Amino acid sequence: SIRDMQSLESLDLSKNMLYGEIPQSLSDLSSLSFLNLSYNNLMGRIPLGTQLGTLYDQNHHLYDGNDGLCGPPLPKSCYKSDASEQGHLMRSKQGFDIGPFSIGVAMGFMAGLWIVFYALLFMKTWRVAYFCLLDKVYDEVCVIAVFGWARLTGRTDARLLMSQVAWSSIDSDESYE
Incomplete structure (x- = not known):
């Protein structure tokens, strides 16, 4: 030594x-x-x-x-x-620099986004399923928001509010074809 x-x-x-x-x-x-x-x-x-x-x-x-x-x-x-x-x-x-790493992450994110975009563009069944899922999620969020708002304001007519939301979504419903 x-x-x-x-x-x-x-x-x-x-x-x-x-x-x-x-x-x-x-x-x-x-x-x-x-x-x-x-x-x-x-x-x-x-x-x-x-x-x-x-x-x-x-x-x-x-x-x-x-x-x-x-x-x-x-x-x-x-x-x-x-x-x-x-x-x-x-x-x-040791060769680890945040600049090239973040560029790689951004490029990977963009590539993944384009793959999903093209899948939805060219595959009709995927596109219909995707937008049906979006509709269901939107409906769930609306239900949660209406009941939450009714609970916060102390209103007991949440069902009336829900029927108004349901009818407004039916009026604006469009076909995916």
Whole structure:
């Protein structure tokens, strides 16, 4: 492990596609005089220790390209509000971006809508069944609305209201052929 390398003086791990947190044992290496961890996918709090602080003072590009890192000596804090931002950065580094995903969902929705539209356009039995279903749903909604309104207003003549609704729907009934 890194902890056993007490005589290590220089360590360059830049551009190695490393991910995760920086181990605390790295800050215990007292002989380390050069460290470069730039351009990896490191995330989390930078371990506290005088050695890493001294190395950062010598090389300010030590943590460049690791957008998930936070805490001193970097200006980015490690509060919980930043955790969602770090998660978003990790997802975008791993190839998950919301833009193409939402475009794919929209295209799938449109394709499904067009399939249903063409099925209703060219298949008469489906079209008749679909509009009969719509009529039944409309009638149920009207019944629920009329009885609900009668209950709210305290009227007891809901049956009279229903007969008026039924006659008005019969008057406006059209053939589907």
